[in-house]
Amino acid sequence: MEEIKKCMRQVKTIISANCGVIDTAGKILAATNEVGEDEIDPSFRAVVSSENLFASTADRTYLKVFIGEQLKYILYIESTDPDAKISLQLIAEWMKTLVKEKGTDAEKAIFIRNVLLDNEIRSEVPMIARGYKIDCNDPRLVLVVRTATEQSAEAFEILQNLYTDSEVATVISMDDTTAIVIIDALESQVSEESRDSFIEETSQSVLACLTSEGCKAKVAVGSVVGSFMDISKSYSDAMTALKVSKIFDGESDLSRYDKLGLGRLIYQLPKPLCEMFIREVFPNEAFKQLDEETRTTIDTFFANDLNGSETSRELFVHRNTLVYRLEKVKTKTGLDLRKFDDAVLFKMATMVRTYIDYLNDTNDNKIR
Amino acid sequence: MASLSFQHVYKKYEGGVVAVSDFNLDVADKEFVILVGPSGCGKSTTLRMLAGLEDISEGEIYIDDRCVNDVLPKDRDIAMVFQNYALYPHMSVRDNMAFALKLRKMPKDEINRRVQEAAKILEIEHLLDRKPKALSGGQRQRVALGRAIVRDPKVFLMDEPLSNLDAKLRVQMRVEITKLHHRLKTTFVYVTHDQTEAMTMGTRIVVMKDGFIQQVDSPTELYDNPVNTFVAGFIGMPPMNFINAVLNVEGSDVFVSFENVAIKLPERYAVEEVMERDGQEVIFGVRPEAITDDITYVTDHPESAFTADVDVVEMLGAETYLYVTVNGSLPLTCRVDPTTSQSAVGQVVDLAVDSNRIHLFDKDTEQSIIS
Numbered sequence: 001m002e003e004i005k006k007c008m009r010q011v012k013t014i015i016s017a018n019c020g021v022i023d024t025a026g027k028i029l030a031a032t033n034e035v036g037e038d039e040i041d042p043s044f045r046a047v048v049s050s051e052n053l054f055a056s057t058a059d060r061t062y063l064k065v066f067i068g069e070q071l072k073y074i075l076y077i078e079s080t081d082p083d084a085k086i087s088l089q090l091i092a093e094w095m096k097t098l099v100k101e102k103g104t105d106a107e108k109a110i111f112i113r114n115v116l117l118d119n120e121i122r123s124e125v126p127m128i129a130r131g132y133k134i135d136c137n138d139p140r141l142v143l144v145v146r147t148a149t150e151q152s153a154e155a156f157e158i159l160q161n162l163y164t165d166s167e168v169a170t171v172i173s174m175d176d177t178t179a180i181v182i183i184d185a186l187e188s189q190v191s192e193e194s195r196d197s198f199i200e201e202t203s204q205s206v207l208a209c210l211t212s213e214g215c216k217a218k219v220a221v222g223s224v225v226g227s228f229m230d231i232s233k234s235y236s237d238a239m240t241a242l243k244v245s246k247i248f249d250g251e252s253d254l255s256r257y258d259k260l261g262l263g264r265l266i267y268q269l270p271k272p273l274c275e276m277f278i279r280e281v282f283p284n285e286a287f288k289q290l291d292e293e294t295r296t297t298i299d300t301f302f303a304n305d306l307n308g309s310e311t312s313r314e315l316f317v318h319r320n321t322l323v324y325r326l327e328k329v330k331t332k333t334g335l336d337l338r339k340f341d342d343a344v345l346f347k348m349a350t351m352v353r354t355y356i357d358y359l360n361d362t363n364d365n366k367i368r
Numbered sequence: 369m370a371s372l373s374f375q376h377v378y379k380k381y382e383g384g385v386v387a388v389s390d391f392n393l394d395v396a397d398k399e400f401v402i403l404v405g406p407s408g409c410g411k412s413t414t415l416r417m418l419a420g421l422e423d424i425s426e427g428e429i430y431i432d433d434r435c436v437n438d439v440l441p442k443d444r445d446i447a448m449v450f451q452n453y454a455l456y457p458h459m460s461v462r463d464n465m466a467f468a469l470k471l472r473k474m475p476k477d478e479i480n481r482r483v484q485e486a487a488k489i490l491e492i493e494h495l496l497d498r499k500p501k502a503l504s505g506g507q508r509q510r511v512a513l514g515r516a517i518v519r520d521p522k523v524f525l526m527d528e529p530l531s532n533l534d535a536k537l538r539v540q541m542r543v544e545i546t547k548l549h550h551r552l553k554t555t556f557v558y559v560t561h562d563q564t565e566a567m568t569m570g571t572r573i574v575v576m577k578d579g580f581i582q583q584v585d586s587p588t589e590l591y592d593n594p595v596n597t598f599v600a601g602f603i604g605m606p607p608m609n610f611i612n613a614v615l616n617v618e619g620s621d622v623f624v625s626f627e628n629v630a631i632k633l634p635e636r637y638a639v640e641e642v643m644e645r646d647g648q649e650v651i652f653g654v655r656p657e658a659i660t661d662d663i664t665y666v667t668d669h670p671e672s673a674f675t676a677d678v679d680v681v682e683m684l685g686a687e688t689y690l691y692v693t694v695n696g697s698l699p700l701t702c703r704v705d706p707t708t709s710q711s712a713v714g715q716v717v718d719l720a721v722d723s724n725r726i727h728l729f730d731k732d733t734e735q736s737i738i739s
Contacts, residue, residue, distance in 0.1 A: 154442075161470065162456060162467070163458075189458075198457070201454065201455075201500075204452050204454035205454040205456045207452075207454070208450055208452060208454035209454075209456065209467070211448070211450065212447070212448050212468070212515070212516075213441075213442060213471065214419070214420055214440060214441020214442040214444070215441075216421050216422075314406060314407070316406070316598065316601055316602070
């Protein structure tokens with residue numbers, strides 16, 4: 001549909017007479033002057049029932065457009081000059097090419113999706129990729145964009161527009177909540193030294209683009225892979241980033257596989273080991289004895305790099321109040337959070353606790 | 369241009385966390401309202417609910433008398449500028465600004481007109497063909513503003529838009545955004561955790577804490593008449609000094625006493641809600657600039673004078689901060705005039721409180737005792 005409208009917009013710049021495209025139900029799909037779009041063409045039935053390829057009314061010439069054996073569209077031009085038929089034939093050929101390209105695009109998307117999911121035979125990928133004019137040798141990066149189901153079509157359209165006519169990225173729809181942005185030609189877009197900031201900028205811009213258009217999205221960034229053949233790894237890493245970020249940093253809308261930190265390590269630990277660690281650090285369920293206020297205090301203390309003055313300022317409490325609360329933590333857990341080693345232990349233990357909670361809440365623990 | 373109304377708005381997350389509670393606010397057309405508060409106070413969530421990026425758990429939000437609870441974000445006629453102004457790196461400035469309009473299939477001529485107009489307002493016409501990587505931080509922020517301006521929205525929503533800029537640029541862009549508001553004559557809702565931004569830009573400020581509105585007022589009113597200790601402590605730098613004190617009534621005179629110091633309060637404090645607290649503990653609030661070491665003032669006001677040990681002196685050019693201790697245990701911060709101050713570290717200095725600029729708060733509720 002979009003291709004047909006685009007075609008008509010281009011026709012408008014070449015042919016002065018008004019032209020349009022009608023579907024097989026008689027509805028005007030697109031017109032160069034945009035008049036009568038979505039309305040039924042009054043002469044449609046007569047044109048279809050005519051045995052000829054061309055038909056004319058007092059002010060219009062029509063041409064039936066077949067793709068294969070099937071009547072797909074009817075073109076019209078608001079002219080009955082002899083040249084009108086030539087114009088219609090040219091537009092018809094143009095449209096057929098566009099429709100064919102559209103079909104090719106869909107096939108290409110299926111192919112890329114299969115490569116992402118590792119469903120293509122690896123040795124055959126380069127050959128098929130060549131057929132779709134995909135350069136296999138350039139480094140790639142996969143971004144997974146997750147939206148709510150009701151916003152996924154809109155998000156996909158926005159992303160397609162963001163990278164339309166550009167050779168820097170490919171956008172495909174993965175399922176009803178996930179779109180994929182593959183950043184192509186990384187080598188020509190950015191030098192190796194600036195790659196990190198480029199990735200940050202690009203992923204932030206994808207997120208900002210969707211948010212500013214009213215789409216609530218989460219963007220996960222995979223790792224850079226050396227060629228198109230390996231995009232499944234980048235995709236898988238991005239999916240891991242999405243998952244790990246959801247467990248340890250639920251509020252974050254952007255996650256990067258190469259910036260998962262402790263979360264990545266903890267995510268790989270088996271549940272029994274996690275439970276043993278928790279029993280060791282928080283004996284007698286000491287963590288549960290900390291109230292909400294104390295937990296907020298600890299979070300703020302960590303967020304301020306164990307800086308007491310900054311923490312008390314941010315919490316709007318006197319420094320002595322902060323010291324009192326930290327002493328209370330020490331009494332209950334045996335950990336003095338002002339000491340680096342104890343602070344690290346506490347931080348890791350709280351993350352491991354979060355991970356155990358996640359495992360208990362999902363079926364993952366059955367799989368592991 | 370639009371008016372806004374929040375009516376009993378709540379945001380509750382799964383697991384029982386309440387990010388915003390009973391938020392009620394009316395914003396007039398063309399007003400510049402600032403939501404301010406510490407991290408996690410619910411200000412961004414409130415903005416995102418207005419934008420449609422977060423569902424509203426309870427209550428209603430109106431834009432121009434139209435309830436927008438179920439209106440899609442793209443149909444709310446708003447534009448957002450974020451902390452991370454992330455421009456599209458593969459597009460020129462022109463295309464960055466035009467993107468949202470192209471998405472709406474706006475005619476090319478109209479897109480060009482709007483982009484040119486916004487670029488002129490922001491003085492970035494000469495940058496239109498550059499790519500973002502060729503722009504400075506300030507220029508990038510202008511382009512981000514331009515992307516919002518071209519939409520010609522009813523309401524501008526800004527979520528910490530200056531947080532990523534360095535201090536100098538932040539001051540500059542603060543002025544630019546204020547000018548932009550005057551020029552566009554549109555409703556602005558601006559979120560920040562920075563009280564200086566709030567005080568300098570907003571026509572009205574909404575102070576939030578733990579999801580609740582604490583006070584909605586003009587910058588001057590917030591500063592002069594904070595309703596509770598939170599607002600009093602949040603607004604103003606250095607923050608207000610809070611002193612645990614006792615109220616004493618002697619005849620028609622009211623005193624606050626702390627650390628062997630008794631300060632006589634002005635006559636306006638001789639009212640029932642104060643007098644009835646005779647002998648009770650209160651929180652005595654005094655801003656640093658309401659304490660002076662000016663010898664003339666101290667001599668003329670013996671009823672509010674006391675002595676303190678000077679711990680630290682910070683000379684900042686136009687003003688000097690004194691960090692003092694009263695009676696060896698009560699720390700106070702004073703902002704004094706460097707042209708008259710003689711105070712030095714290690715000295716015992718005579719200080720006096722301007723008792724017309726003091727605040728009294730209830731010890732338990734932390735609410736202001738008299739308004």
